[in-house]
Amino acid sequence: MNRVKTTKLLLWLFAGFAAAVALNRYIFGLGVTTNLNDQTPWGFWIGFDVMAGVALAAGGFVTTAIFYMIKREEFHPLVKPAVLTAFLGYVAVIVGLLFDLGLPWNIWHMIIYWNPHSPLFEVGWCVMLYTTVLLLEFSPVPLEESSRYAKIRNFLMRFRFPLVLLGIMLSTLHQSSLGTLFLIMPARLYPLWYSHILPIEFFISAVALGLMMVAFETLLSHWLYRREPETELVGKLCKIATWVLGTYFVVKMTDLALTGKIGMIFNGSWLSDLFIVEILISTLIPAALFAVGKLRRNSTAQWIGSAMVIVGLVMNRIDVGGFAMVGGAASYTPSWMEIAISLGIVSAAILVFLLVVEHFHIWEIRPEDPQSLPEVSPSFDYSSRTWLGTPDVSSLATHSLAFVLSFAVGMAALSGKRLHAEGVDSIVVRPATGVDTLCINGNRDNQFVEFPHEAHIAWIKTHAVSLTIDGVIDSISATKEDSCTFCHHFNLPGERLSNCWECHTSMYSRVDFFRHDWHTSARGANLKCDDCHTPGVTRTAESAKQCAACHPAYKFAVNTNLAKPAFYIPSYVDAMHELCVACHKAEVKEVKGKPELALCTSCHKTGTPPELRAGMKWKVSVPHYDNVVLPNVSTVEK
């Protein structure tokens, strides 16, 4: 089996799926895509994409420091891949931010609007600068492909040392400043994670994570392209990492001990257990593993150890970034869409990495998959004389298909409901109860409205009123004889006085009053298109026949907006408020002595309504349109 192709296939699948979810994010917003909420406004994307992403990309500055500054020449084979990983890592962080930011098109505002008091401002600038530095550090590699760019390349090479130095300095800043972000939240971040030396802890752990990321990436790419594993070199990385992890552990524990929080580790709470697991995976077990010289040079142990550090420290960033916040874990778990996007970004970054590795002189030997490599005649390229012909590592057709297919699956998985994006739970309104005094409680919670129905009838009978409700009802009026239609402004066919909840069926969301699908379905009215729409004319709500054409029994007591293109009517709550409040307000203006009419609490009551106390069973469902008298379609005038 061709490992490279299979891996790429998987990555393309993830990327395609994420692309579909990305559309959802940008069209409908954060609410429907993420599980973020007002309690936990930062979640998986900040924790994983941004904070863990930056730390994972620390390999770039750590490796260049070891190679260029401390002059450990044996690490040379790791430098170029590490810088490439770092660059792609930072690009991925920025792409991740574009998803997480509410107004991503304003990301450049940090350049013109300055607030130096903000740690995030500092991080933002550092990331911008360092990404540029990484690009300049890396660009000599693609530039060497052609002699045309030799001048630019030589120019860049001359500045390599200062660039590397600047990169290390910038990394020191923002790796630690990511910890500074949380210093202002002493109340929100759980004490085991909160510390005044969080920036220092973040920096040390970033160094460890960077080292292990380079080790893991070396192991992985060598496995992928079936190359001879560089166990010796990775072993050396692990040795350095042992020291760094040891320092991290000592610093963290000393800080906890000095601030008197060490006892909290074993207090048995959910978060303290999480902390123990995190420390074990990220620090203790791998450090112990790598402390043994034999294991450190064993490639299986290297795999396990480096993977543990990566998982553990990524966990640390996610915990600090939202999970270990007060109420964070209780109110927030990442949605599948958040995870899909993050996975997609990582996949895309890896795909670009593989692409660059296959096309440019990153490694000493051009990568290939020897098992699947067909016989190709060697091609001689002046810049890379020893390389062989095009390796069999890509499959345009399969991978394109994978992307498109998973994109389609992603689109199908999205709910596509506008209501969902508004964050409203769809609650079907249940009828009011009682006779003379109605208890209005559409969602059956412990708040209800006491509505003296008889008293209102009596009032209207003695007054002649008319009322306009802006944007909803043009005018309703009641004479002394006809008091009912003032509120019962619309009658369903076959009914005299339809109840509020029969049309305003949803508690908080507007509803489509006209049920198109019911009219066309065989089990409903079974109408053909031409029964309502004029043939040859574009079928729209405006050009269709009006309701009254088929429903002569419909009584439009008032001139509602039913004839308008969308048959949307307000939610139950809005409908009640609009009608009741409008009238009450008018009445308060007229009659000075009744200020309580304008108060919310004069109608809204809290507690168990009397009907419920009596043990009365609520009748839940009022079947819609049960009493519709359907006109005989064939006899209706065309």
Place this chain on the structure above:
Amino acid sequence: MSKAILTDVTKCIGCLKCVSACKEIHHLGADVPRVWDKNDGLSAENWTSIIAKPENHYVRKQCRHCLEPACVSVCPVGAMHKTELGPVVYDSSKCLGCRYCMMACPFGIPRYEWDKAVPHVEKCIMCYDRIEEGKQPACTEACPENATIFGDRSDLLKIAHTRIKENPHKYIDRVWGENEVGGTSVLYVSDINLDFLTYPTKNFDTPLPEETVAALDSVPYAFLGMGGVMLGLNWIIRRRMKLGGGPNKKDGDSHE
């Protein structure tokens, strides 16, 4: 001349007139319970809310307009701004939507328009435009019981302490907002404990922005320090190589 609001919990009758006045004046939309709401009544459409507590206690929750606001100090583009008059206001044209203000606020006040494709942060701005014109905020104007009043912060503090002094048995001897997180422009006197309005914190009286000052002040030193350390190391190692006749004298560019 910093303006402030003083809310007397013992006087509030929970009529919600402040809430409706706020909604009206800022044209906030209909109140719909959303899945992302925190259960304190505040939302993008509700900048102030009344929290009912046992025995007919009603506590109004709103932005506290801290004297040294955490949200202002953390905003990377300065979209949050503490005005001289007292209110902390928000400039949506600068905002990039990072939501750091929501994370940093010790009272958990700012709300986000999660349902919008172009979302903004929403919070009480103490009717800044009205205050500038010399009027008072809509909420204090609407209060029928004078439970929530508007004025200069120093005057309101005096009023608060006078009320406590005159009725020591009625009130708890504390003005909420006088010292918390360095003081806030929304003050409370109460006969019940109001600590539920904030996240629990130990160093309660220091302004939160001070927590980051030490770290931010050391930024230049860390920057230059790391540069110095690296250069120093590099110099020592190179010199050693030279003296010891090291394997190469290439300038960090040995892969050529």
